[in-house]
Amino acid sequence: MSNTTPTTPSGTTIVEIRDLAHGGEGVGKAADGSDARVWFVEGALPGERVRVGVTGEHKRWLRGHVVELLERSALRVQPPCPVADRCGGCTWQHVDPAAQAQLKADIVANQLRRLEVPTPVAVPSPQALGYRRRARLHYRVTGAGGGQALELGFFGQRSHELVDADHCPVLDPALDWAMQRLREWASWLPATGSVHGITNGVEVVLGLPGVRPHPELDAAIRELIASSSASEDGPTLVGVQLRGGREHVGVGRTWLELDGNGPIPPVAQGPFTFSQAQARQNAALVDHVMAMAQPAERRVLELHAGVGNFSRALARSAKRVWTIDGDREAVANLQRTAERWGLPINVKRGQAEKLLGKLAAGGRTYEIVVCDPPRAGIGVQAAKDLIAVASERIVYVSCDPATLARDLAVMIGAGSPFEIADLRVFDMMPMTAEVEVVVTLKRRGARGGAA
Ligand SMILES: C[S@@+](CC[C@H](N)C(=O)[O-])C[C@H]1O[C@@H](n2cnc3c(N)ncnc32)[C@H](O)[C@@H]1O
Missing domain, CATH: 2.40.50.1070 (OB fold (Dihydrolipoamide Acetyltransferase, E2P))
Structure with missing residues (x-):
């Protein structure tokens, strides 16, 4: 097969879309089969046949955007936003909101396909518009x-x-x-x-x-x-x-003051620190992390704690929660919240990977470890340290299935004492391809999986 892209006279290519990439683009091949390279096409959905204009080229792949829809997916809808065709804020305005959570779960399953993982459970968003806080x-x-x-x-x-x-x-x-x-x-x-x-x-x-x-x-x-x-x-x-x-x-x-929920005290939050994009789905996410961590009377280590989104809930029943985050302002907010509400939380500022390295080298363990890193994930060395530091359960919250796949390969790979108890994909940001994945690991053979 040649590596020359077959193009129509107008410089476009007809592509058949089979899958979704983890950035939400359609993945496919040139319809006439004359190019071995994979296309990543913005705005295209599985099952569609589209005419594509090229926006980037590599020896193994091409990037493009839809110029003309030749065969449309049943999941394609009229975008509710009038500037959806130009604005980069949302890339999935054309996708049926009712289908978005499952499509995200499919993307995660595809990214994790080389690992032994259960089929991810999709958690749809309670609202598709007007949610972003x-x-x-x-x-x-x-x-x-x-x-x-x-x-x-x-x-x-x-x-x-x-x-x-x-x-x-x-x-x-x-x-x-x-x-x-x-x-x-x-x-x-x-x-x-x-x-x-x-x-x-x-x-x-x-x-x-x-x-x-x-x-x-x-x-x-x-x-x-x-x-x-x-x-x-x-x-x-x-x-x-x-x-x-x-x-x-x-x-x-x-x-x-955000995210106070019954007995869980609120946290003071300014415009410059991280918070989950949606209040209602975040409440479901926190509930799930609690159910999976099972922190009652346990010593909990929470990495990437931010302003304490999970910490305040974990600290309600844990023996004590030790948190770390790199953001000075978030750490100060959480410190104030812990003092104000008398929560058993030890707050520290620093790099999670460095702390894990030190704890693993010193043989220190915590029954439960919760982590929620940025897109980069925690990395291979920190994943090795994490399974040495956790003695019962690990709850890994991820917003990037590709780096999650890399870290999980270590955490459930050969010789690891952990296996997956639960895998869930929360649709926190409908109309975008963003995912929020929660993987719960338990000791191999230990009882208690999904709540
Ligand atoms: C996705 S946010 C999660 C925050 C919190 N768990 C929540 O749900 O709101 C990731 C957090 O990791 C922190 N962070 C980024 N890199 C870090 C690192 N190397 N070590 C510790 N914290 C880090 C950021 O400051 C941010 O608060």
């Missing part, structure tokens, strides 16, 4: 001399070109409203920048990196805080954090 948008100021305007939105697909949108259907409506208020402050903002936001569904806090305090901006923010809190049923902007250089200035209240 945390986001970062970009802005660009246009015009001059008092006539400034602001373009605001996510970057475009495959580009850093801003897609200006006066409404984002995926954002929680309160956050969407507050983000749009930025347009009124155009004259006091730098030429380009980003805005971070977090909401509890009613109150909103915004964060503006690279923006120094300015008396007129300060006055405009205070006016919006006062007018929105005076209105009874609308959303309220409660504060804005300005982070210009080393100056960190808060106007109003710059944190929200």
